[in-house]
Amino acid sequence: MAARRRPLIARSLGWFWSGIGVVVLAGVTTLQTLGPPVKATPPVLSPPPPVDVITPTPPPEVKPPAMTQLRPGRGTPGPIPSPDPALLEAIPGESSAMLPRISADGRAPMAVYARGFDQSNRRPRIGLLFSGFGPNLGDSEDAIRALPGGITLAFSPYASHLPHLLDVARLTGHEFLLSIPMEPKGYPQNDAGDRALLTTANTAVNAASLDWALGRMAGYAGATGALGPLRGERFADAYGPLEAMLHTLAGRGLLYVDPRPGAMPLPDVWSRAIDLVVDEPAVRTEIDDKLAQLEKAARQNGSALGLAGVVRPLTVQRVLAWANALQDHGFALAPVSALVQPPASSSATPSSAELESR
DSSP, rough: OOOHHHHHHHHHHHHHHHHHHHHHHHHHHHHHHHHHHOOOOOOOOOOOOOOOOOOOOOOOOOOOOOOOOOOOOOOSOOOOOOOOOGGEOTTTOOOOOOOOOOOOOOOOOOHSHHHHHHOOSSSSSSEEEEEEEEESSSHHHHHHSSSSSEEEEEOTTTTHHHHHHHHHHHHHTTOEEOOOOOOOTTTSSSSTTTOOOOSOOOHHHHHHHHHHTTTTTTTTEEEOOOOOOOOOOHHHHHHHHHHHHHHHHHHHHOOEEEEETTTOOOSSOOEEEEETTTTTOOOHHHHHHHHHHHHHHHHHHHHHEEEOOSSOOHHHHHHHHHHHHHTTTTTOOOOOTTTOBBBBBBBGGGOOHHHHOO
16 A cells, blocks of 8 residues: 555655746746846926015115205294104113204104294395204293294203203294304313313214214204303314214215304315304493494395304393394395305315414
8 A cells, every 4th residue: 555655645746846946937038038126216206386475675775865965944834843762863872862853754843842933035044043042041041032943952961951042942943053062262270071072082982072063962963162262163163083083974864054253165064164252241332343344244145144152141232233234135035054065065164284384
């Protein structure tokens, strides 16, 4: 029995392995027919169509116009406006004091705070800058209320009652300026105060003193070197320091009245020098004579500007009587803002070399 089973098992194993061989041969033949496997390639995606990205365009920077484009004065009548926040900026490091500036829309203090004047008036123009307001409250307020609105006032930054006096000036229609303390002739015997701009001080110290003065009040059209009887002549004769001050005033949209009679035109800033001082000496006949000289100068030149340096009842009385008769004499009483002139060209002002050679 065992012998019979062995050939049967052998034949079964032969059939098995023959079947395996047939399957393997068929697989090899199939692979050769199909070739090597094809690698799968990821699909190529087309880039999406470009999308228009709209980037917000920042608004153009608003820059104030150049000083040559700014003009002082106001042609329309009306009250002197209160200080406009758009024309003020804070002093770095100060909590409350503010400096004048040109507004973002190009308005300048020398125009906004000017007294209205009809520019079509062809009569000779006469202006009077009355300085010395502030130290004496009673005399200052009485004079402000008595004087015609066409007379421009100048206030000391040292005054302790400035807000009240400035309110009275606005209510009575007076254009007003800031008196800048500047080193006068005869210094230090003649002292313009502990915040005065000095020829011996460095640029930073004078700049800080100027900021202090400019920040003492608001709503003024410009500045002057007249501080009562003092007129800052020594500082004004130092051309470099003076030019730095004028450049600052111009950048803040302020005009300037030079209290030195007959001084040369100034660069950078709209300005005017006075023609004469009417209250030196402060005698009735002398004041009347000086006011008559002012009329003569206006008739000859088309305009004239005088200065009264100290607030005295006598000076106020004589100026008031004179001003009330001006129209009958054929003149127009004009605020300072209607008399100042454009900045002088650089060729009209002396260079440093020219000053050193003098």
